[in-house]
Structure formats: C-alpha cells, structure tokens
Amino acid sequence: MSMIGEYLRVTAAELGRAIEDPAWALDFVEEVQDAEGETEPAPAAARHFSTYKTWDMLRFLLARAEFPVNVIHGEEAFAEDEDWGYGPPRYLRAERVRLAAEVLRATSYAQLIRGVEPAELTSAEVYPLGWSEPGSLEWGRPWYDGLTQFFDAAARAGDPMLVWLD
Template identity: 85%
Template sequence: MSMIGEYLRVTAAELDRAIRDPDWALDLVEKVQDAEEETEPAPTEARHFSTYKTWDMLRFLLARAEFPVNVIHGEEPFAEDEDWGYGPPRYLRPDRVRLAAEALRGTGYSQFTSGVDPAELTRAEVYPLGWSDPGSLEWGRPWYDGLTQFFEAAATADDAMLVWLD
C-alpha cells in the first residue's frame, strides 16, 4: 500500500462545515475525487490534487528550505477522531493558502533541490526510498509544479485547503 499526499480546495463556507461535520467533508472529498477521476482537470481547474508518493520528498525539501507554510500535512487539525488513510485530516485557511502560493511561485523546484545530495534523503529515510537512482530528485518536479499551480488557483479563488495522507 502506498502513502499519497491529498488536497481538496474548499470555500470558506465549506471549510466551516467540514470542521463542524467531518463526515460531510469526507463525503465531499469522495464525490470530488470520483468526478475528477473521469475528467482529469488540470491543477489550475481541479478541486482535488495529489502529490502521489512525492509528499515526503517535498516535505523534506520544503523543511530544508524553511518553507513558511506546512503544505504537506496542513496546519490546523480537525476531525481528530477520524482517520482518512494515515491519520486525521488537517486544513489551511485562505490566508495560509495565499502565503503558500506566493512562496511556491517564488521558489522554483531547482532552487529546492540545489545542493541536495540524494544520499541525504536516504539517510533521512524519506519515503518511498530509492534515492540512489540517478536523477531521483527530478522525480518530484512534475508534482511540485502541479502543486504550485493548484495552490495558485486556490489562492486566486480565496479558497481554503483540506490536506491529508491516504
């Protein structure tokens, strides 16, 4: 089984409801995932986004760069008694989504990987391992680019974000 980083863009009203009613939020997640699985919208148009298995690699790179927002795990817990795969979901309020989008936009993937030796990821036991392969750091570029586009679209719409590992 794989661990996958997951995101759902929600309006402020949907965030308020999700916090009050986590079961409703999980139903919304499943509904949006099912709908978008068929249409496969671009990250700028999607409500759901996945960083696939790159979530931990991205976490490592962002933490190393002292990124100002925890875009990998979210920042505020809700549904603490719920398990959406690998623990409870968290969220980012619209102001944190805007800050994250600005920081992602201002920092290219090459800047995050500059000076990183893949052996560092191996030593840190970054999921999913296998960092000794040549070009392994490039594996995360498409997901980072998609995450950047996804956050920019959410920030433009003044959306919040639900975040979880599945």
C-alpha cells in the same frame, strides 16, 4: 500500500461545514475525487490534487528551504477522531494558502534541489526510499509544479484547503 499526499480546495462555507461535520467532509472529498477522476482537470482547474508518493520528498525539500507554511500536512486539525488513511485530516486557512502560493511561485524546483544529495534523503529515510537511482531528485518536479499551480488557483479564488495523507 502507498502513502499519497492529498488536497482539496474548499470554499469558506465548505470548510466550516467540514469542521462541524467531518463525515460530510469525507463524503464530499470522495465525491469530488470521483468526479474529477473521470475528467482529470489540470491542477489550476481542479478542486482535488495529489502529490502522489512525492509528499515526503517535498516535505524534506520544503523544510530544508524553511518554507513558511506546512503545505504537506496542513496546519490546523479537525476531525481528530477520524482517520482518512494515515491519520486525521488538517486544513489551511485561505490566508495561509495565499502565503504558500506566493512562496511556491517564488521558489523553483531547481532552487529546492540545489545542493541536495540523494544520500541525504536516504539518510533521512524519506519515503518512498530508492534515492540512489539516477535522476531520483527530478522525480518530484512534475508534482511540485502541479502543487504550485493548484495553490496558485486556490489563492486567486480565496479558497482554504483540506490536507491529508491517504
């Protein structure tokens, strides 16, 4: 089984409903995932985005860069009794999405990996391991770029975001 970083853009009303009714939120997530699974929209046009298995690598790199928003795990808990795969979901308010988008746009992937040695990820036991492979640090680039586009679109729309590991 794999651990996958997951995101869903929601409106303010949808966030309110998700907080009040976590079972509805999970059904809504699955509905959007199914619909977008058929069309596969670009990150800037999608409501759902996945960082695949790069979530922990991105967490490591963003923490190293002192990123101001927890875009990997979310910041505010809801549905604490629910398990959406690997623990309960969390969310980011619209203003935190906006801040994250600004900093993501201003931080290139090249900046994130500058000076990082693959052995650091191995030593820190960053999931999914295998960092000794040539070019392993480049593996996260497409997901970071997609995450940046996804957050940018959400920020422009004023959307909050649900965040979870599945």
